[in-house]
Amino acid sequence: MAFTATDLTAIEAAIVAFAKGERVVQVILNGEEIQYNRARLPELVAFRDQIRGEIARATSGNTRHRYASTSKGY
Numbered sequence: 001m002a003f004t005a006t007d008l009t010a011i012e013a014a015i016v017a018f019a020k021g022e023r024v025v026q027v028i029l030n031g032e033e034i035q036y037n038r039a040r041l042p043e044l045v046a047f048r049d050q051i052r053g054e055i056a057r058a059t060s061g062n063t064r065h066r067y068a069s070t071s072k073g074y
Contacts, residue, residue, distance in 0.1 A: 002054070002058070003029075003051045003054050003055060004055075005055065007029050007030075007051055008048065008051045008052060008055060010027050010028060010029065011027060011044065011047060011048045011051060012048060014026075014027050014036060014044060015041070015044060015045065015048065018038060018041055018044075023037060023038055024036070024037050024038075
């Protein structure tokens with residue numbers, strides 16, 4: 001499943017809501033509503049890290065470099 005910056009923002013907003021004292025938060029990802037309670041906070045943080053990693057890999061691109069080597073043939 002490809003995640004977007006909007007998905008990351010939704011997850012981070014849920015984590016902030018827990019920090020503000022909410023007991024249950026709802027996150028909508030790809031049209032699906034998921035509810036998290038405080039007990040699932042570590043799972044939510046791990047999910048945030050996964051999304052961050054996938055977005056970073058998708059935006060980093062492939063940066064291969066090729067270097068030519070020449071000699072005079074001695």
